[in-house]
Structure formats: C-alpha cells, structure tokens
Amino acid sequence: MTVQEQLRHRAAELLADGTIDLFVGYAASDAPLKAAVHVARTAADAEMLTWNSFCAPNVAALLPKLLRRPDGAGEDWAPQRVGILAKGCVSRSIVGLIKAHQIPREAVHVIGVGCDGVVDRHRAARLFTPAAILDAEPLDGDRMLLRGTDGAERTVDLSEILLGSCLDCQHRNAVLADETIGDPVPETGPGPQEDAATSFAARPIDERWEAFEEEISRCIRCYACREACPNCYCTECFAEETEPHWIGVTTDPSDLMLFHLGRAFHQAGRCVDCGACVAACPMGIDLRLLTHKVNRDVEALFGGEASVSLDIVEPLLQFEMTDDEGFITEP
Amino acid sequence: MTEASERRTDAQGDWEPRIAAFLCNWCSYAGADLAGVSRIQYPPNVRVIRVPCSGRINPLFLVKALQSGMDGVLVSGCHPGDCHYISGNLYARRKFALMKSLLEYVGIEPGRVHFSWVSAAEGVRFAELLHTVIESVRELGPAERMVRRVEAMP
Numbered sequence: 084m085t086v087q088e089q090l091r092h093r094a095a096e097l098l099a100d101g102t103i104d105l106f107v108g109y110a111a112s113d114a115p116l117k118a119a120v121h122v123a124r125t126a127a128d129a130e131m132l133t134w135n136s137f138c139a140p141n142v143a144a145l146l147p148k149l150l151r152r153p154d155g156a157g158e159d160w161a162p163q164r165v166g167i168l169a170k171g172c173v174s175r176s177i178v179g180l181i182k183a184h185q186i187p188r189e190a191v192h193v194i195g196v197g198c199d200g201v202v203d204r205h206r207a208a209r210l211f212t213p214a215a216i217l218d219a220e221p222l223d224g225d226r227m228l229l230r231g232t233d234g235a236e237r238t239v240d241l242s243e244i245l246l247g248s249c250l251d252c253q254h255r256n257a258v259l260a261d262e263t264i265g266d267p268v269p270e271t272g273p274g275p276q277e278d279a280a281t282s283f284a285a286r287p288i289d290e291r292w293e294a295f296e297e298e299i300s301r302c303i304r305c306y307a308c309r310e311a312c313p314n315c316y317c318t319e320c321f322a323e324e325t326e327p328h329w330i331g332v333t334t335d336p337s338d339l340m341l342f343h344l345g346r347a348f349h350q351a352g353r354c355v356d357c358g359a360c361v362a363a364c365p366m367g368i369d370l371r372l373l374t375h376k377v378n379r380d381v382e383a384l385f386g387g388e389a390s391v392s393l394d395i396v397e398p399l400l401q402f403e404m405t406d407d408e409g410f411i412t413e414p
Numbered sequence: 415m416t417e418a419s420e421r422r423t424d425a426q427g428d429w430e431p432r433i434a435a436f437l438c439n440w441c442s443y444a445g446a447d448l449a450g451v452s453r454i455q456y457p458p459n460v461r462v463i464r465v466p467c468s469g470r471i472n473p474l475f476l477v478k479a480l481q482s483g484m485d486g487v488l489v490s491g492c493h494p495g496d497c498h499y500i501s502g503n504l505y506a507r508r509k510f511a512l513m514k515s516l517l518e519y520v521g522i523e524p525g526r527v528h529f530s531w532v533s534a535a536e537g538v539r540f541a542e543l544l545h546t547v548i549e550s551v552r553e554l555g556p557a558e559r560m561v562r563r564v565e566a567m568p
Contacts, residue, residue: 284519292521292559321474329474331566337481340560344516345474351512373516380515385508399512402504404494410514412488412528412550414542 086196086265087134093194093264094166095129103166103192107145109138115218116204120145134168136221136241139201139362140311142167143176147185147316162190170198172248172357174257176313179353179390182397185316195257197268199225200241200249203358205367207244210237247279247371248358258391280376295340301366302339304330308370309346311363314353321345347373352381352398353389431551433460433486434479435544438468438503441492441533448537456541459548460488467491469502473513476527480560486526486551490543493531503531522559525550 084092094106110121110131118137122145123129150162169177174195180186207229208216214233221227225241242250256267283291306322309315321329322342329345331338347370356378360370382388384407385398424430437443443464449456461484465471468491476487489510491503510529518524528547532540 280519288518288521288523290521291519295520296559327478328566329478331562333562333564333566335562335564335566337560337562338566340520341474341477341481344477344520348473348513348516351509373520376519377512377516380512384511399505399508402501402508404504406504406507407511408494408507410511410529412530412543412546414530414539414546 087132089264090134090168090194090196091129091132093262094123094132094168095126097166097192098123098129099126102164104163105149106132106166106168107142107149108132108168109134109140109142112137115216116202116207132168134196136199136202136227136245137219138170138198139203139246139359141173141176141313141357141359143169143173143180143313144311144315144359146177146180146191146313150186150190162187164190164192166192166194169193169195169257169260171252171254171256171258172198172355173313174259175254175355175390176357178259178393179355180313180316182390182393182395183316183353193257193260193262195260195263196265197256197263198249198252199255199268200245200252201358201362202227202241202244203246203249203361205361205364206246207239208367210239210244211235246358246361247369247375248356248361251279251356251375253388254391259393279371280379283372284376295372296336298368298372299339299343300336301368302343303366304339304342305365307363307365308360311359312350313355313357313359314350315346321349343370343373347377350374351377352385354378355389429556431459431485431548431556432483433488433547433551434484435460435462435488435490436465436468436471436475437462437532438470438491438498439464439466440498441496441531442468442490442540444534445490445532445536445540448534449540450537452537454537454541456544457548459551460544467497467499467502468506469497469499471506473509476513477517477560480522480526480557481562483557483561485554485557486528486547488528488530488543488547490530490532490540493533496533523554525554526557 097103106123108121109118111133112119116137118133120140149165181188211231214231217230217232219229229237255270330342354374381398479487497503530543
C-alpha cells in the first residue's frame with residue numbers, strides 16, 4: 084500500500100471511530116505544481132487526501148483557527164478533535180503552537196510522515212520563463228517531467244526544483260506524532276542552500292541594500308506569507324494596527340520593508356523553516372532570505388533549533404547573564 | 415514636504431544629523447539628566463524619548479524612526495544586572511542583538527543604530543556616548559535607506 088493509500092485509509096478509520104472530528108491534510112489541486120489544503124470530515128472526503136511532492140503548505144497554520152475558543156463560549160465548550168498529516172516541519176510547527184498555548188495537545192492527533200521535500204513552483208517556473216508551467220508528471224526516481232505553456236518539455240531532477248528550505252532540511256520525519264505512516268526517510272543534513280544567508284551576508288553592504296530593496300519592492304502586500312504561516316496566529320497583526328500605524332498606506336518601498344523586517348523579526352526563535360511563506364508568495368519573493376538569517380543568528384547567539392521538542396524554552400523568552408555584548412557601543 | 419525631507423540644518427545651512435534616543439526611565443534618562451545638571455556639554459542632535467525600560471522598546475521602533483527620517487537611533491538602558499524590573503534589559507539585549515544584525519544584513523549601515531548601557535550615575539559616560547554616536551552618524555551622512563519618500567495617508 085502506498086503512503087497515500089495508507090493515509091486515506093487511516094484518516095477514514097479515525098473519522099469513523101470518533102477519535103477525530105476532522106482531518107487536515109492535502110488534496111490535489113487544479114493548478115500545476117500545487118496541492119490544496121484539505122479538511123476531511125467524512126470517509127468520502129478522506130478519499131481525496133493526497134500525499135506527494137507538491138504538498139508545500141504548512142497545514143499546522145489551520146490549527147489555531149480550528150481550535151480557538153470562540154468568544155462567549157460556555158464552560159462546557161470543548162475543542163473539536165483534529166487529525167493532521169505532519170511532515171517534519173509541520174510537526175515542529177505543532178510543537179511550537181502547543182508551547183505557545185495556541186492549541187491543546189490533547190485536541191490534535193498527529194499522523195507523522197517522512198518527507199523528501201516539496202517543489203518550489205516559482206523555482207520550477209523560472210525554467211520556463213516567460214512561458215508558464217502547464218502541468219507536471221512525476222517520473223521514476225527523483226525526476227519529474229514538466230510541460231510548459233509554450234509546448235516545451237523538460238525532465239528535471241527534483242533537487243533542481245525543491246524549496247530552499249527542503250534542500251536545507253534537518254527534520255524530514257515528524258518530531259512529534261501519535262502514529263506514523265510509511266517508512267521514515269533518511270535525514271540528510273544541510274544541503275546546497277545551507278549558505279543562502281551567509282552568502283548574502285558576504286556581499287558588500289551597498290549591494291545587499293539594493294538587492295533587498297529590489298526583492299521587497301515586488302511585494303503587493305497580499306499578506307499571503309502571513310496567512311500561510313503557522314506562527315502568525317495573532318488575531319491582530321502589527322500590519323493592521325493603526326495605533327501606532329506601523330505600515331503606512333502608501334506605495335513606498337519603506338513600508339513594504341518595514342512589514343517584512345517586522346515579520347522576519349517576529350519569527351525569531353520560532354521559525355521552523357517550512358518554506359510555506361515562500362510557496363504562498365504570488366510574486367515569488369525570496370522571503371527565506373530574511374527568516375533564514377534570523378534563524379541562523381538565533382542558532383549562533385542563543386543556540387538550539389526552533390520547536391524540535393516541547394521542553395525547549397523559546398530563546399527570546401529567556402536570557403543568560405553571559406549573552407553576547409559584541410554589538411554594544413562603548414563611548 | 416514630507417517629514418523625511420525636512421532636513422535638519424544649522425545656522426550656516428549645513429546638514430546636522432538627527433538622532434532618536436530611546437532612554438530607560440531609571441538609568442539612562444537619569445544619566446542624561448545628570449549630564450544636564452552637571453553642565454556637561456554634548457551636541458544638541460539628539461531627540462530623547464523616555465521609556466519605562468529598555469525591555470519596553472519594540473525593535474520595530476528603531477526601523478520606524480529610520481523610516482520617519484531620523485539619521486540614527488540610540489537605545490540605552492541600565493547595565494545588565496541593574497534593571498529596575500530585574501531583567502527587562504536582559505530580554506532586550508537578545509532582541510536588539512538580533513535586530514541589529516538583521517538591519518546590517520539588509521544593508522542599513524551599522525553606524526546608524528547603536529545600543530549602550532548608561533547608569534544614573536554616569537552623566538559623563540552619557541555625554542561621551544552621544545559624542546561617539548553623533549560622530550558615527552555624521553560620518554555616514556544623511557540617511558537614505560529605509561526612509562519613506564511618499565507621504566502616508568492618515
């Protein structure tokens with residue numbers, strides 16, 4: 084039985100025996116190189132569940148919305164029981180959400196699955212520019228056949244079109260799971276994208292500013308990156324706050340940059356580098372350029388990876404008397 | 415004219431840096447006060463914003479100050495271990511270490527953003543710190559990066 088068949092079977096079982104009220108996973112999408120987030124409530128819904136290398140969204144982002152206590156809920160209110168398909172990064176997000184008291188541990192039933200990485204559709208599309216991708220067909224081995232709207236066909240190695248996050252992934256298997264399906268996949272360690280932030284940092288400062296401004300200026304402020312992110316569970320985001328009015332109602336790049344710097348900073352010590360924001364961005368902005376840098380700094384200055392276990396205290400919620408003082412200006 | 419384009423000039427019309435200083439109420443603000451009552455001279459390029467604690471300062475304040483046309487930013491609080499609220503400055507230290515690094519990474523000149531510790535007894539240190547900060551911003555010239563050039567709607 085393939086992993087997908089096991090998934091459908093197990094989700095249907097859990098729904099039928101009342102262990103869970105709904106199951107969150109992926110379903111096939113009409114758009115090429117994309118899988119849709121799918122919520123199954125019945126056995127028929129469970130038959131639509133999909134597991135393939137297009138499953139880029141982080142489905143943990145749905146959990147706070149599904150499990151949040153409604154305003155005015157009485158004492159007898161109880162959260163629904165949610166089953167969820169968790170690749171490594173999704174499981175880390177679930178850990179983060181539990182630690183942040185956004186979801187109760189007992190309300191989620193986690194089905195862990197090993198993940199070989201998911202496709203970055205922007206990266207794939209660049210192979211066909213200016214044409215777009217019409218469809219994709221997985222081939223044997225780690226290869227995929229891509230067809231362009233211009234009629235061109237290309238067979239590519241998966242590593243050419245995976246998300247940068249996936250090439251750099253350290254946790255391909257779930258770090259927290261009630262049960263697992265399929266065989267665990269081997270952990271591969273840092274990949275070729277490992278130095279994305281380091282190589283950017285090595286460029287001269289003027290070049291960095293130009294590159295940053297150019298990249299961020301393409302932002303259309305749709306906030307898809309925020310909506311796709313499991314860490315962005317705030318009911319009121321600083322982007323919409325009016326007192327103070329952080330992000331001005333302008334077309335000025337500084338307002339875009341302020342949003343992205345703020346968003347990246349808010350991820351400090353919590354970003355699991357799932358790449359969901361990169362996958363969600365309609366403009367193909369390399370958002371990882373910022374989050375990856377913050378992750379690297381957190382690791383270097385305070386140590387540890389975000390949300391790999393329930394026992395770790397978030398780095399910005401603690402301190403050491405001996406923390407780095409290298410950045411302090413002495414008169 | 416937008417806020418950012420109102421450049422601060424001296425009597426000769428030469429550019430003078432404008433620096434936003436976020437000072438904690440208990441140490442650095444008192445340190446600045448001591449510099450004042452002790453008649454210690456320092457240049458008038460700084461706009462002081464008093465905050466309860468360096469831990470109160472949202473790192474985005476710094477970005478916002480630069481966006482609003484400030485040429486430099488200074489954050490100062492109690493020395494580690496001396497925080498009026500026990501540990502506010504220690505949490506702040508972690509946040510600012512990250513924000514400083516992130517700003518430099520995206521291309522904001524490191525000399526525009528400064529952090530330091532000044533106690534209530536260190537009037538001299540406060541004046542010296544301001545000399546250092548103002549000089550480092552003056553060397554860089556007027557801020558161009560991160561500055562908003564389009565007027566925001568209210």
